[in-house]
Amino acid sequence: MQTNLAGKTVLITGAALGIGRATALAFAREGAEVALVDIDRAGVDAVIAEIKALGAKASAGIGDLSTGDGVIGAMGEALKPLGGSLDVLVNNVGSGAVRTFDQLTDEEWDKTFQLNFMSYVRATRVALPILRQKGGVIINNASDLARQPEPVPVDYSASKSAVLALTKGLARAEAPKIRVNAVAPGPIWTPFWSKPGGFAETMGKFHNMPPKQAVEHEMSLRQLPLGRLGEPEEVANVVVFLASDLASFVTSAVWGVDGGSIRSII
Template sequence: MDLGLKDKVVVVTGASLGIGLAITREFLREGAKVVGGSRRPDNLEKLGHAENLIPVSVDLSTPEGPDLIVDKAIEAFGKIDILINNVGIAPAREGFLSVSDEDWEDVLETNFMSMVRASRAALPHMIKQKSGVILNISSESGRQPDTILVDYSVSKAAMLSLSKALANEYGPMGIRVNAVSPGPTRTPLWDNPGGFAEGLAAQFGMDKEEAIVHFARNVRQLPLGRLGTPEEVASVVVFLASEQAAFVTGAEYTVNGGSLRAF
């Protein structure tokens, strides 16, 4: 299927790890031009595609960070067709009372305000060209809050709400806005030292791989019986960004192995 993404200009926030890296790689495969922002863009530089990929070292939790990456896209390619608001952090908490004001600010600035600011920077360019796509990477936690991720869950719920609001306001101007909500996905948050996998291994008294399988099949009872992969999320994102999804806006696509069973 030709997705018609060749030479489209894509900005991806949080582009150097996990889902963001998979999204960046998938757009490059489709022939798009990608401006990828990250605090540590080293992984992007390893992808090659020098003519179609601009890694940007940027802190997207700051007020100026999202403007910087959008400005880079305009400077390099003269337009922005697609914005992927992906950057996010998910610190584990001990519960609501353990989360300080500074904790709340850190998560909301990184996860939610980066989306606000990047969208605000990109929209004038999209309005001028009467076309554009904004895709926001939320989470199943936005609908099913987790005690140990309370502030993260709130930030993802806010992303879902703003996605709908932007779709309503800017649809008449030719701009589509959708959200993609992954479920449990095996990103570096799982495999890094001190990550989720080590925590589950200690909790269940198993090695890491056994603990992950036990978690997926018996704890979360995922109908597909496994965690998702970043590439599976990226495939949905790239489809929604394409003209094959030209009549899709204001929607939330879940990529969660069936973890949320309610309508």
């Protein structure tokens, strides 16, 4: 089956590590030209080197995506080498920590929403005028916690639920020229989890366990049918599918890549 993504232009936010990196490489393998947007210049440069080793083209935009100016500046820098062309926007950037409702301040709520939700709003606002010219695809990275929240992290879950509402609203507003879908990953082993101060470390503090043991304990609580954390490439494969002609009749959908964590039939 052919994706027909060769020659397409794709912009990915949060592209330096984890799911973003895996997604950028997956599109490059399909022959797409990839624009990477992130705050981490060294990480982006490393991914660009990998993409070029695959024989594909890549550009970059560097900025703090939790701010309006950061999104606008980074998006403009990344889009410029594409010559004003864009076929696919992947809103992927995000972060979180394990904190209870009582621990969260107003400032922490705002910080979570600025990066996990408003960056999607702002990046989409920049991309839409280009996508509307000839049609295209938007894919938003949400979470299984958007559909099945756990007690922690409630701010992260709420921000990702907002992403799903944005996805559904945009899908109706921009049809039929632009398809808008979301992926909803479950626990995926990426730097999001493993980095200092990431999900694993903060989960360890929450459960009063070493980070790895805390993650294993959390997975047992969630009773994942597949019994393991996912890999970034497993999410990237679904993103590429949704961006391709293979998914030409798919819009306003939420695709779980979660190891079976969601139990609801809707």
